[in-house]
Amino acid sequence: MGPVLVALFAGALRFWHLGSPRNLVFDETYYAKDAWSLLRLGYEGTWPDRKIADPQILADPQVIPLSDTGAFVAHPPMGKWVMALGEWGFGLTPFGWRFMTAVLGTLSVLMLCRTGRRLFRSTALGCLAGALMAVDGLHHVMSRTALLDLVVMFFVLAAFGSLLIDRDHARARLAAALPVGEDGRARPDALTGDRAGTGLRPWRLAAGLFLGLAAATKWNGLYFLAFFMVLTLLWDVGARRVAGARRPYLAVLRKDLGRSVLSVLPVAAVTYLMTWTGWFLSDNGYARHWADGRGGTWSWIPAPLRSLWHYEYGVYQFNVGLHSFHKYESNPWSWLVLGRPVLFDYESVPAGRDGCGATADCSQAILALGTPLLWWSACGALLYLLYRWALRRDWRAGAVLCAVGAGYLPWFLYQDRTIFSFYAVVFVPYLCLAVAMMLGALLGPRGASEKRRMWGAVPAGALVLLIAWNFIYLFPVYTGQTIPYADWYARMWFDTWI
Known part of the structure; x- marks a missing residue:
């Protein structure tokens, strides 16, 4: 019941006035429309200029002139298919295009409680990790906005939890195969450690499915696939060593590799391709028939796959070459300390209008900012985990650090590219675990x-209460509430937050 109660609390926060603001927020102008296009056409069609189309959406979404001409888009379709479920149920409305991210944000809190419980063997610590994410500002804002990064976070967290279950099951099977000593306890055995199998590993295949869905939402999911495969191989080596294997790496190569990398990668690849089904079945999807009638070295590959490869190569070129200046872009060095959050929406409200008092002007803002005391505490927690992993060989610390690294470190390869701090939502669960x-x-x-x-308990409880207070204090700028300008400005603790 503990995880369920924490998730209900998180859901109440995320669904509260979900349809507000009524306008398209930040990059919702792309993803909400693409999701609607997928629902209508099966692929991303062409819209009018967004400055013209956005007011039309709010006035009457059913009459917007959506063209069936395929549009070039910068990300795979899975995340937009997820958003399309909400639009299918509630129409092309603010509540509709945000519904599924709010659902996934709520479910991710429940999953984190259960994941933390399994990781730490403690219901209290698992629920604490989930509660911390429930009151994280960045996770809260992204759960209420139709952007792709929250969807990536959800699938990656599902994969992480699946791999934890797989680890426990595989070690239990190895332990059951070990000989039992006179004291009734299993003892290490070289022959068993080297040769015993771990049986079918469906949870590892489930992880491959979730990682494929993450990569089919945004390509940074591929980094988690690579990091998590290394992590699980090291877990297998550790299990073989504890079981008594004389050559644990060789034993893993013989007995576990096929059930690890060689099973997960095909599942992820097939899952990725399946998310493009609507495009494959279309005639007007962007570059759908590019390879038709083309010869060459690779002509033995089916034309639809070659057309997709051509399309995806263009997407890759676009993403790595995106260097246009944006006011809210930031360097990943500043992300953990919240150096430059992104202002998703801002509106100045004159005095006496829309709930603003009669004496002073007001502000309505949505700031994609992590709860500062939580994130700054996480910086210290990551240092503690480095100590636990490097000097105490704590596998739990290594697992959390691996997940943080997979979501954070690759962005240092693209410091010249236009990138934003809200990409960090993908590793928020692991900061909370830390x-x-x-x-x-x-x-x-x-x-x-x-x-x-x-x-x-005194300092630990005090820190948790301060984090909760920090979230409550900043809640108006997470949800676009109308507050006096002076109150909004007081919450901008640093000039870089404006």
């Missing part, structure tokens, strides 16, 4: 004395 693990260490082990527990 803080929960640090607070668990502060509380002390289960067998600690009552006095030790008390001295740990």
Whole structure:
């Protein structure tokens, strides 16, 4: 019940006035329309100039002149298919195009509670990690906005949880195969460690499915595929070593590699291609028939696949060459300390109008900003996890660091590209796990004395309460509420937040 209650709390926050603001926020002007196009055509069609189309959407979305001419788009279709489910149920309305991100944001809190419980073997720490994400400002804003990054985060978190389950099941099978000593306990055995199988591993295949869906939403999901495959191989090596294998790496190569990389990659690849079904079945999708009638070295590959490859290569060229200046772009060095958040929406409200008082002008703003005290605490928590992993060989710390690294480090390869700090939402769950693990260490082990527990509970509880207060204080600028300009400005703690 603990994880369910935390998820219900998160859902109440995310669905509260979800249809506000009524206008398209930031890049919703692309994804909300593309999702509607997928629903109508099966592929991304062509819209009028967005400055003309946006007011039309708000006036009457049913009469917008959507052309069936295929449009070049910068990201694969899966995330937009997810948004299309909300639009199918509620129409091309603000609530409709944000509905599914709010659902996934809520479910991700539930998944993080359960993932943390499995990782730490503690319901309290699992629920704490979920509660921290429930009150993270960036996760909250992205859950209420029709952008792709929250969808990537959801699928990646599902993959991470699946791999944790697979780890537990595989180790349990190895332990069951070990000989039992006179004391009734399993003991390491070289022959068993080298040769025992771990059976079918459906949860690893499920991870491949989720990672394929993540990559089919945005390509940065591919980095998680690479990082997580290395992580699971190292988990297999560790399990073989504990079981007594004399050559654990060779044992993994013989017994586990086929059920790891060689099983997950095809599942991810097929999943990725399946998300393009609407494009494959169309005649007017962008570059759909580019390869028809073309010869050459690769002519033995079916023309639709070659056409998709040509299209995807163009998308790659576009993404790596995106260097146009944007006011809210930021360098990844500043992300963890919240150096440059993105202002998704801002409107000045004259005094006496739209809920603004009669004495001073007001502001309505949506700022994609993580809860500062949570993120700054996470910086310290990551250092603690580095210590636990490097010097204490704590596999839990290594798992969390791997996930953070997969979502964060690759962006340093693209520092010259136009990138934004809200991309960091993909590793927010693991920052929350890091803080929960640090607070668990502060509380002390289960067998600690009552006095030790008390001295740990006071600072840990104080930090959690301060993080919650910080979220409440900034809540108006996460949800676009009308507040006096002076109150909005007081919440802009640094000039770079404006």
